[in-house]
Amino acid sequence: MSLQRSYTLIAPFYDAAIDRATRAARQHSLRALPEQPGRVLLAGVGTGLDLPHLPPQHHYVGLDLTHAMLRRALPRAGRADFVPVQGDAQRLPFADHSFDSAVLHLILAVVPQPALCFAEIARVVRPGGQVLVFDKFLRAGQPALLRRLVNPLMRRLATRLDVVFEEVLAAAPDLALEHDQPALAGGWFRLLRLRRL
Incomplete structure (x- = not known):
């Protein structure tokens, strides 16, 4: 099943599964956005769970692979300066250096090619510019046998x-890690902040 198809099917249930468990970590991550107004890319905006927690001074572009997710995000934008864009986070339809910041919440473990x-x-x-990441990651050399065992199925349905x-x-190599903090599930989920060199 394609990622676009699976997330179209997941969209109606996504919030119930994800919102409450990840809300505090999302809010913590978004507090690191700069005070100076800028252009912010929300890569993998999904159903817009980040939108109610965004500071109002920025212009936001929310990209997602599926129309079903973007349709659910729009009502959450409220008064935010928000533009939805359907597209692939692995082939961004934007010019070089066109954003001051980027937010990647629960997207790197979803796309087939996170690198x-x-x-x-x-x-x-x-x-x-700044990049904020919240996602689940194995540590280098971590066996995590059960996760690796079920990964072939899970990556086809929803997430790696x-x-x-x-x-x-x-x-x-143009992104430098500035902050790395465990967030959920005993450190499986991490909050990361990076700077574009």
Whole structure:
């Protein structure tokens, strides 16, 4: 099943499964957005769970692969300066250095090629810009046998369970890690902040 098809089917149930469990971590991550107004990419905006927690001074572009997710995001935008865009986070339809910041919440473990997605983020964020990541990652060398065992099925339905952030980061040498904090599930989920060199 394609990622677009599976997330079209998941869209009606996504919030019930994800919202409450991830809300505090999302809010914590978004507090790191700069005070200076800028252009912010929400890569994998999904149903818009981040939208109610965004500071109002920025212009937001929310990208998602599926129309079903974007349709659910729009009512959450409220008064935010928000533009939805349907597209692939692995092939961003934006010019180089066109954003001041990017937010990647629960997207790197979803896309088939997280390193390609991250390289694209590095391309579209301006030098000096910021990238905020909240997702689940294995640690380098971590066996996690059960996660790896069920990964072939899970990655076809909804999400990957085998992404190692350090491997993803290696594909984007223009992004420097500034902050790394465990968030949920005993540190499986992490809050990361990076700077575009």
